[in-house]
Amino acid sequence: MIIRKATAADLPAIIAMLADDELGRKREDASNPPNPAYVAAFAAMDADPNQFMAVAEAGGDIVGCLQLTYIPGLSRKGMWRGQIESVRVASSQRGSGVGHKLFEWAIEECRKRGCGLVQLTTDKSRTEAKRFYENLGFVAEHEGMKLSL
């Protein structure tokens, strides 16, 4: 399995993974060619040096993805944060260690960039995900609060 920066050609596979999920099903549009909103968002990420959309590839297939955002900030003596969003493992690969390898890689990337913290939010209904993150050392000391506009 290799982990690399996503290209526009990976978009259909990424979107299919985002949609193949209990919560994602209601939120995503898995049509192909991709909805232009995904193409525009990908272009914005691709142009931003503090964004890294990562895919895991095995045997020519995209088997996982996550988005890394590097955030400078003043709090905690000017500490950078690594933030993780859009985590998915292909349903055929769940339980195979793909997610764990992706996270070990992501945490190491954050370390290389000088981040003092890695953070993410996970829907409280995803009890297995919470356990997965706790096994990696994440602590749920914060509330993740969201306001839809």
Place this chain on the structure above:
Amino acid sequence: MIIRKATAADLPAIIAMLADDELGRKREDASNPPNPAYVAAFAAMDADPNQFMAVAEAGGDIVGCLQLTYIPGLSRKGMWRGQIESVRVASSQRGSGVGHKLFEWAIEECRKRGCGLVQLTTDKSRTEAKRFYENLGFVAEHEGMKLSL
């Protein structure tokens, strides 16, 4: 009260507010001139079009601050998120509506930038902060998970 983009000259006032807080006291360095780590982090934020360090000013004094980060992403049909960190109101001004005004302004900025969501995390020990965010419409449906590096 006006809300504007912070300049490097505001750093001592911002750091003093970050440090004047139950959790911040242990994490920040309120020495002046500022620790170079703050100066470097501010320069990184200032150069990034997806970062906006905001200060609220009243009668020539800095009375509040927050950091806005605009995050492009593929999830939810390529939705942008507005993220808020480093929220502080000067202790002399707490309860005066400064925080509420700052947040109304920040939410409106996120709307103008086309964000579909505003998100933040708050330490679970800050019970008053959680209530403040809920009054603004934020919902604590997510766990905010952090891993210190």
